Amino acid sequence: MRRFILPLLLTLTLALAACSAAAPIPDQTAPQPDSVSTESASPSGNEASASADLTRTDQQGAVTLEVTPLNLDNPSDQLEFDVALDTHSVDLSMDLAALATLSTDTGITVQAALWDAPRGGHHVAGKLIFPATNDGKSILDGATKLTLTIVDVDVPSRVLEWELN
Numbered sequence: 001m002r003r004f005i006l007p008l009l010l011t012l013t014l015a016l017a018a019c020s021a022a023a024p025i026p027d028q029t030a031p032q033p034d035s036v037s038t039e040s041a042s043p044s045g046n047e048a049s050a051s052a053d054l055t056r057t058d059q060q061g062a063v064t065l066e067v068t069p070l071n072l073d074n075p076s077d078q079l080e081f082d083v084a085l086d087t088h089s090v091d092l093s094m095d096l097a098a099l100a101t102l103s104t105d106t107g108i109t110v111q112a113a114l115w116d117a118p119r120g121g122h123h124v125a126g127k128l129i130f131p132a133t134n135d136g137k138s139i140l141d142g143a144t145k146l147t148l149t150i151v152d153v154d155v156p157s158r159v160l161e162w163e164l165n
Helices: 002-022 047-054
Strands: 056-058 063-069 078-087 100-104 109-111 114-116 123-131 145-151 157-163
Touching: 056 157, 063 145, 063 157, 100 123, 109 123
Parallel strands: none
Antiparallel strands: 056 063, 063 078, 078 123, 100 109, 100 145, 114 123, 145 157
8 A cells, every 4th residue: 555655646746846836926915816907007118018017817716817918009900919828727728719709998899709829738828819890990999998808717707908098
């Protein structure tokens, strides 16, 4: 019996170390579970800082979702978002495009067109792409708020918002 316990403990330790090495250590001073960060973007001369200011994080359930819009200032024919999903217990093989909608405070809502990411695993990152126009008009025209809603990723709904200039 004893000869089976040591290999089992070693295997379990290695498996836990592999998953935890990629996960950031949470801030112990602030409550993390079931929280959503929706801080407004602040102006910055540094492009990396501006990008970080646009990042929204949703930590509901067992999946952490981090979303950064890539081209809100110059959307061309599509709006692109960098999306990272991180978990230790949920299969992330879903097609996020089927679960995501983008809406504005002017009443326009569009379904995602493409989830360009690998399927499966516990740490998935890719691009979520939406059409930038609806009926030939930019969905951002006249909008002051953009809302991304993603449903059924370990919780019923995740809502992330950005204030537009």
